[in-house]
Amino acid sequence: MKLIFYKLTESSPELFHTLILPKVELSHSLVLRLYLPLAHRLKWDPQDPKPCIVISKYDTVSLTIIKTTADFSSVFRQRTTSGHRVTSSGTRVNVAVLFLKVTLFPNQGFCIGITSHHSILDVHYDKAMESPLIPEDLTPSFDCTVINVPRRLEAKMMEFLLYLSKDIDNLRSLKPPPADQLSEKLRERAKKDSPRSLLELHLSTFVIGYAYAWTCLVRAHGGHANRPVYLFYVADFRHWFNPQVLATYFGNGVFPTGCFGYEARAFLEEDGFVKAVEILSDLVKRLDSQGIESHLEAYVEGRNKIKQGAQIGTVSGSTQLGVHGLDFGWGRPVETEFVSIDRNEAFSMSERRYEPGGVEMGVCLKMSEIKIFLSLFKNGI
Numbered sequence: 001m002k003l004i005f006y007k008l009t010e011s012s013p014e015l016f017h018t019l020i021l022p023k024v025e026l027s028h029s030l031v032l033r034l035y036l037p038l039a040h041r042l043k044w045d046p047q048d049p050k051p052c053i054v055i056s057k058y059d060t061v062s063l064t065i066i067k068t069t070a071d072f073s074s075v076f077r078q079r080t081t082s083g084h085r086v087t088s089s090g091t092r093v094n095v096a097v098l099f100l101k102v103t104l105f106p107n108q109g110f111c112i113g114i115t116s117h118h119s120i121l122d123v124h125y126d127k128a129m130e131s132p133l134i135p136e137d138l139t140p141s142f143d144c145t146v147i148n149v150p151r152r153l154e155a156k157m158m159e160f161l162l163y164l165s166k167d168i169d170n171l172r173s174l175k176p177p178p179a180d181q182l183s184e185k186l187r188e189r190a191k192k193d194s195p196r197s198l199l200e201l202h203l204s205t206f207v208i209g210y211a212y213a214w215t216c217l218v219r220a221h222g223g224h225a226n227r228p229v230y231l232f233y234v235a236d237f238r239h240w241f242n243p244q245v246l247a248t249y250f251g252n253g254v255f256p257t258g259c260f261g262y263e264a265r266a267f268l269e270e271d272g273f274v275k276a277v278e279i280l281s282d283l284v285k286r287l288d289s290q291g292i293e294s295h296l297e298a299y300v301e302g303r304n305k306i307k308q309g310a311q312i313g314t315v316s317g318s319t320q321l322g323v324h325g326l327d328f329g330w331g332r333p334v335e336t337e338f339v340s341i342d343r344n345e346a347f348s349m350s351e352r353r354y355e356p357g358g359v360e361m362g363v364c365l366k367m368s369e370i371k372i373f374l375s376l377f378k379n380g381i
Contacts, residue, residue, distance in 0.1 A: 001113055001114065001115040001338075002113070002114045002115075002336065002337070002338055003111055003112075003113050003335075003336065003337040003338075004111065004112045004113075004114075004333045004335075004336050005072070005075070005109060005110075005111045005333055005334050005335040005336070005337075006109050006110055006111070006112075006330045006331070006333050006334065007072065007108070007109040007331075007334045008020075008108075008109045008110065008330055009107055009108065009109075010107070011104060011105070011106065011107060011108065011109055011110055012106060012107060013067065013104065013106055016104045016106075016110065020104075020110060020330075021065065021102060023329065024102055024112065025063070028061065028063075028100065032061065034139060034140060035140055035250070037053045037055070037097065037142075037250070038061065038097050038098045038116075039059050039060065039061050039097075039098070040053050040054060040055045040056065040059045040096075040097060041053070041054050041056075041059060041094060041095060041096055041097065042054075042094070042095055042096075042097050042117050043094045044094075050154070053097070054094075059096075061096070061098050061099070061100060062096060062098075062099045062100065063100045063101070063102070064099075064100070064101040064102070065101075065102055065104075066101065066102070066103040066104065067103075067104045067106065068103055068104070068105060069106075070105065071105075071108075072105040072108035072109045073108075075105075075111075095117065097116065097117050098114070098115070098116050098117075099113075099114075099115040099116075100112070100113065100114060100115075101113035101115075109334070139248060140248055140249070140250035141246045141248045141249050141250060142250050143246075143249070144251070146241065146243065146245045146246070146249065147241065147245065147251075148241065149292075149293075149296070150293065183205055183208055183209065183359060185380075186208050186211075186212055186273070187203050187208050189273070189274070190203060190208065190211075190273070190274055190277045191203070193271060193274045194274050194277065194278060196278060200281070201277065201278070201281045202280070202281040202284045202285055203277070203281070204284070205359050206233075206318070206349070206359075207277060207280045207281055207284060208277065209349065209359045209361055210231075210233070210276075210280060210313075210315060210347070210349070211273055211276035211277040211279075211280055212273055212276075212377075213347055213361055213363065213377070214231060214267065214276050214313050214347075215267050215272045215273045215276050215376075216373050216376040216377050217311075217313060217345055217363070217365075217373060218264050218267040218268065218272070218311065219267070219268060219272075219372070219376055220365070220369045220372040220373040220376060221264075221311055221345070221369060222369075223264065223311075224264070225263065225264050225265035225268055226263050226264070226265060227263065227264045227309070227310070227311060228262070228263060228264075228306075228307050228310040228311070229262055229263065229264050229266075229267070229310065229311045229312070229313070230258055230259060230260060230262070230306060230310055230311070230312045230313070231258060231259040231262075231276075231279065231280065231283075231313045232256050232257070232258040232259075232312065232313065232314045232315070233256070233257060233258075233314065233315040234254040234255065234256050234257070234315075235254060235255065235256075235257050235287055236253055236254050237253060237254065237255055237292055238253040240287075240291075240292040240295075241292065255296065255299070256299060256303070256314075257283060257287060257295065257299055258283075258299060258302060258303065259279050259280070259283055260302040260305070260306075261302075262279070264311065266279075311345060312345060313345055313346070313347070314345075314346045314347070315346070315347050315348070315349050316338045316346055316347070316348045316349070317338055317348050317349045317350050318349060318350070336350060337362065338362060345363075345364070345365065346363075346364055347361050347362065347363050348361065348362035348363075349361050349362075
């Protein structure tokens with residue numbers, strides 16, 4: 001679930017019901033005419049080889065309206081959030097693809113909540129929703145034949161997607177305090193301390209930010225140095241297909257990629273951050289050199305061998321999505337939260353709202369780990 005906060009001091013209940021809410025409803029209605037499958041349900045029975053969207057003329061998108069007396073600023077400053085997640089029960093899946101929620105903070109602002117099933121939806125819907133006229137580059141393509149994955153590999157992918165994630169209690173989601181020029185300092189540190197040449201390293205903001213946060217997280221977690229740890233993120237594979245998949249392809253054009261075979265000790269040593277940078281650099285570079293079939297085969301095989309009790313790091317979002325630019329006529333949002341990071345040990349990542357080239361990261365941890373993580377993050381590990 002994604003929460004987008006807009007500050008609007010003139011948001012009285014009357015203005016909300018006569019202007020704000022109708023505009024939100026109209027935006028979604030116009031976009032759903034093009035993204036019609038989002039109004040229906042995702043179904044996956046055990047006997048079916050893969051999920052499908054079931055269409056009924058009675059289907060609708062759920063829109064919940066809430067008014068709260070809570071302090072608008074404190075809601076996202078505290079970084080504690082809650083929401084319902086699209087989940088499955090057993091191996092049978094029959095869920096709505098999209099849920100919407102609008103919360104009014106009278107005379108303070110409002111929040112738009114978007115819950116979607118990631119097997120169907122990507123960021124194109126968000127960007128189209130804010131546009132009064134849908135530009136050509138956001139008009140979806142429904143040609144599924146362009147995804148030419150071999151059947152044997154597709155079957156393995158479907159088996160992987162059936163795994164269930166357990167809910168985790170006693171968690172808090174927060175964004176570490178901003179550290180001015182921290183990203184550039186870390187980049188210089190990686191250049192200095194790594195024995196590799198600059199051509200061998202991929203020192204993007206994503207790699208630097210993820211490596212730093214992951215090193216802090218492994219150390220905050222505690223436990224044995226020989227415990228298995230895994231790093232994952234999702235990559236856009238549209239341009240890896242031949243012929244290339246259109247950027248407007250309807251559906252999720254991303255798939256996870258990961259690092260396997262590492263123990264916590266690799267990140268507990270003094271050079272743990274640099275080691276994480278090297279690992280992620282290799283992973284990013286391998287995506288450009290490895291064929292999509294080879295990559296998916298390796299990922300599914302590695303993912304199915306994950307040991308119980310392993311520490312797993314994942315990332316939701318990207319610095320390339322422009323989530324702080326979703327302007328519906330009320331200006332840029334003052335805050336964006338990814339509630340979906342409330343499982344495993346996940347990070348959210350987005351570009352900084354006010355400063356180009358930076359990164360904002362959110363993390364969801366057990367309460368017992370929060371103070372340790374923040375201390376490491378602030379003090380440069």
